[in-house]
Amino acid sequence: xxxxxxRILRTSLDLFNRxxxxxxxxNHIADALGISPGNLYYHFRNKGEIIAELFxxxxxxxxxxxxxxxxxxxxxxxxxxxxxSILDSMWxxxxxxxxxxxxxxxxxxxxxxxxxxxxxxxxxxxxVYCGMRAAGLVEGDDATxxxxxxxxxxLATSWASFVHSLVPPARQSEALDRDLLSQGVYQILCLxxxxxxxxxxxxxxxxxxxxxxxxxxxxxxxFGLIRQ
Amino acid sequence: xxxxxxRILRTSLDLFNRxxxxxxxxNHIADALGISPGNLYYHFRNKGEIIAELFxxxxxxxxxxxxxxxxxxxxxxxxxxxxxSILDSMWxxxxxxxxxxxxxxxxxxxxxxxxxxxxxxxxxxxxVYCGMRAAGLVEGDDATxxxxxxxxxxLATSWASFVHSLVPPARQSEALDRDLLSQGVYQILCLxxxxxxxxxxxxxxxxxxxxxxxxxxxxxxxFGLIRQ
Numbered sequence: 352x353x354x355x356x357x358r359i360l361r362t363s364l365d366l367f368n369r370x371x372x373x374x375x376x377x378n379h380i381a382d383a384l385g386i387s388p389g390n391l392y393y394h395f396r397n398k399g400e401i402i403a404e405l406f407x408x409x410x411x412x413x414x415x416x417x418x419x420x421x422x423x424x425x426x427x428x429x430x431x432x433x434x435x436s437i438l439d440s441m442w443x444x445x446x447x448x449x450x451x452x453x454x455x456x457x458x459x460x461x462x463x464x465x466x467x468x469x470x471x472x473x474x475x476x477x478x479v480y481c482g483m484r485a486a487g488l489v490e491g492d493d494a495t496x497x498x499x500x501x502x503x504x505x506l507a508t509s510w511a512s513f514v515h516s517l518v519p520p521a522r523q524s525e526a527l528d529r530d531l532l533s534q535g536v537y538q539i540l541c542l543x544x545x546x547x548x549x550x551x552x553x554x555x556x557x558x559x560x561x562x563x564x565x566x567x568x569x570x571x572x573x574f575g576l577i578r579q
Numbered sequence: 580x581x582x583x584x585x586r587i588l589r590t591s592l593d594l595f596n597r598x599x600x601x602x603x604x605x606n607h608i609a610d611a612l613g614i615s616p617g618n619l620y621y622h623f624r625n626k627g628e629i630i631a632e633l634f635x636x637x638x639x640x641x642x643x644x645x646x647x648x649x650x651x652x653x654x655x656x657x658x659x660x661x662x663x664s665i666l667d668s669m670w671x672x673x674x675x676x677x678x679x680x681x682x683x684x685x686x687x688x689x690x691x692x693x694x695x696x697x698x699x700x701x702x703x704x705x706x707v708y709c710g711m712r713a714a715g716l717v718e719g720d721d722a723t724x725x726x727x728x729x730x731x732x733x734l735a736t737s738w739a740s741f742v743h744s745l746v747p748p749a750r751q752s753e754a755l756d757r758d759l760l761s762q763g764v765y766q767i768l769c770l771x772x773x774x775x776x777x778x779x780x781x782x783x784x785x786x787x788x789x790x791x792x793x794x795x796x797x798x799x800x801x802f803g804l805i806r807q
Contacts, residue, residue, distance in 0.1 A: 373684075450680055455744050456601075466745050466805055473798050497796040498769030502734060505766070509737035516683050517694050538733070541726030545773030568725040570701050577694055 356394045358384055360408075363401045367446035369525070372402065372454065399458050406461060409444040410468040416440070417475035425479075425486040427550040431558065433479065437507060438536055442529065448511045469504070476500050488551040495546070502542055510535035517577060527576065534569055536562040584622045586612055588636075591629045595674035597753075600630065600682065627686050634689060637672040638696040644668070645703035653707075653714040655778040659786065661707065665735060666764055673756065677740045697732070704728050716779040723774070730770055738763035745805060755804065762797055764790040 353361075362383050366375045377398050381391045395401045416436040420429055441448065455462040480496045483489045491499065514531040515523075540559055547555060564572055581589075590611050594603045605626050609619045623629045644664040648657055669676065683690040708724045711717045719727065742759040743751075768787055775783060792800055 371684075452678055452740050452744050453681055456599075459747075462744070462747065466747075469745060470802050470805075473802075477798070494796055495769070495772075497798055498766065501797045502730070502766055502770055505737055505741050506730060506733055509733055509741065512680050513733050513737065516680050516690070517697060519687070519690065519694075538726065538730055541723070542730055542770070544723075568722055569729045570705070570725055574698050574701075577698075 355386070355390070359391060359394055360401065360404060363398075364405055364444070364446070367402075367405075368444075372398075372446050372450060377401075399461070402454060403458070403461055403464070405444065406447060406464065406468075409440060409447060410464070412440050412443075413437075414468070414471055414475065417472060417479055419478060419482045425482045425488065427488060427554060430483060430488055430551055434536055434539070434558070434562075437539075438532060441507065441511065441535075442532055445511050445528065445532070448508050449515050450512065451508070473500060473504060476504065483551070487549040489543070489546045490548045491546045499542065499546060503539055506538060506542060507535070510538065514573065517573060519577070522576070530564045531573075533562050534564045534572055537564075538569060583614070583618070587619060587622055588629065588632060591626075592633055592672070592674070595630075595633075596672075600626075600674050600678060605629075627689070630682060631686070631689055631692070633672065634675060634692065637668060637675060638692070640668050640671075641665075642696070642699055642703065645700060645707055647706060647710045653710045653716065655716060655782060658711060658716055658779055662764055662767070662786070662790075665767075666760060669735065669739065669763075670757065670760055673739050673760070676736050676738075677743050679736070679740070701728060701732060704732065711779070715777040717771070717774045718776045719774045727770065727774060731767055734767060734770060735763070738766065742801065745801060747805070750804070758792045759801075761790050762792045762800055765792075766797060 359380065363375070363380050366380060366383060375398075377391055377395075378388055380401075381388045384391075395404075413436075416433065419425065447454065451465075455465055477497060477500055480489060480500055484491070484496065489496070511528075511532060514535070515528070518527065518531075537559060540555070540562065544555065560566075567575070587608065591603070591608050594608060594611060603626075605619055605623075606616055608629075609616045612619075623632075641664075644661065647653065675682065679693075683693055705725060705728055708717060708728055712719070712724065717724070739756075739760060742763070743756070746755065746759075765787060768783070768790065772783065788794075795803070
């Protein structure tokens with residue numbers, strides 16, 4: 352059974368993702384659910400509490416999938432699984448990354464949770480890269496893998512806000528956002544390419560074909576869309 | 580002679596960079612200059628006009644340095660010069676990149692100018708990479724260089740806002756921001772490393788030593804600072 356609390360969270364997430372968190376008030380959320388603002392405030396004192404709970408859900412999801420397989424070597428399929436999970440989790444909470452600076456500026460406790468989340472994710476991410484190295488899927492010394500991981504993190508978390516800032520509001524759509532996010536995975540693949548080995552190198556073409564939109568590089572894709 | 584208009588721009592830039600554009604009003608700017616708000620409004624109708632003019636100055640500066648040397652092959656010194664220029668221009672207008680989404684959301688004309696600027700910069704950036712390739716300083720086919728350039732752009736323009744979002748306000752300082760920006764150049768070097776050839780590869784250690792803060796990788800540096 353879905354509780355009112357869960358319905359509020361789900362609807363808020365949907366509205367934030369569609370319209371941007373700044374453009375959605377608690378009244379909009381109550382309206383969309385057909386409940387009174389008073390009922391909403393019974394569950395969440397303000398919008399900040401809704402955002403904090405959505406953030407915690409997102410963070411738990413990311414930390415959850417950044418784990419190494421137990422009692423066996425990592426495979427190419429595991430590596431692909433991380434990509435799929437990154438894409439899905441970023442899509443599900445895309446409002447967060449589009450406007451993160453704003454959200455963190457408003458709420459010091461959210462910033463503390465975010466810092467712990469980044470710290471924790473990067474530690475886990477490094478373990479994952481070391482697991483891939485042990486499995487012969489990537490190559491690089493620790494400093495190289497840490498540099499690569501940091502760049503992957505900044506790219507993955509900044510891409511949505513970068514592309515979103517370029518597309519005029521009149522041209523924005525869910526389908527376009529989804530394509531642009533997929534192209535973001537292609538950009539992560541560009542980052543990783545020089546370090547791939549074994550099966551992850553052999554099957555790179557296949558993975559690129561899955562994520563790159565219309566076989567285009569990102570400059571052509573982006574400016575093609577904007578100039579349309 | 581410095582005009583009042585120039586003094587307004589210079590003081591606004593300084594205040595925006597120090598305190599963040601959101602925390603600085605036209606009254607603060609007039610106060611800092613010892614002029615009346617009416618005098619300020621005589622030169623700029625609102626804060627948006629000041630931001631737009633500062634943006635144009637920044638954009639002109641970046642486009643200006645993204646040019647190829649005339650009548651000669653590019654050298655390693657040219658390549659280093661691009662880095663210095665990127666670092667200086669980003670530092671001089673750091674308020675822009677810390678809160679870009681917010682600024683563009685507020686002003687559609689600024690968004691149009693920003694899109695043209697990104698488009699123009701990426702075209703020029705590609706010419707620069709092709710110049711480096713012709714000079715034997717980097718290696719990669721066009722698709723590879725375009726992927727690398729896009730990642731460099733996103734990293735360079737997102738790094739300041741990424742690190743800024745992690746550091747608690749009480750810990751922020753100009754010296755820290757400057758160090759973190761320098762470490763951002765180290766992250767760009769990590770991106771480029773696999774593609775460097777000739778002198779740019781031979782002298783990589785020297786360049787890393789110049790930008791990497793305390794010889795640390797960025798994860799260690801960042802979380803060391805935050806946990807202090």
